[in-house]
Amino acid sequence: MKVLVVTVSDRASRDEYEDRSGPAVENVLREILPDAEIRRVVVPDERADIMRAFSDGLWADCILTTGGTGLSARDITPEVTTEFCDRAVPGIAEYLRARSLAETPAAMLSRAVAGQKDKTLVINLPGSVKGAEFCARAVAPVLGHAARMMAGLGH
Secondary structure, eight states, X not given: OEEEEEEEOHHHHTTXXXXXXXXXXHHHHHHHOTTOEEEEEEEOSOHHHHHHHHHHTTTSSEEEEESOXXXXXXXXXXXXXXXXXXXXXXXXXXXXXXXXXXXXXXXXXXXXXXXXXXXXXXXXXXXXXXXXXXXXXXXXXXXXXXXXXXXXXXX
């Protein structure tokens, strides 16, 4: 299993703010998928930078983003994800929102999406450390199955 974690944050990309959600997602993945190859990158909330990270991440079975899914004018991760992907995988975002709503009513404000580009699954996670960890923990158990399905190795 190969995973790229993309933190989308203007401040973290300028080293004005420590990226805490990306490392939190990586820690969850290392716990649940101990043999996974995991890389992380931080990019600003800019379409071109997010697209470049996604394109450079097509080596991965899964790209997990953290950040940029809220209601701010700079939050464009779902739009870029939708543009980048060939197909939507709406059940993932629906599941994560439903699970998250049990924790906080603010989850209904998430605009996160999930989709597939070639043999790579792209999933938006929240930008908060707690939300990113929670959603990474919820989705990690199915990533291997998804990768096998995209590779044509089973159902």
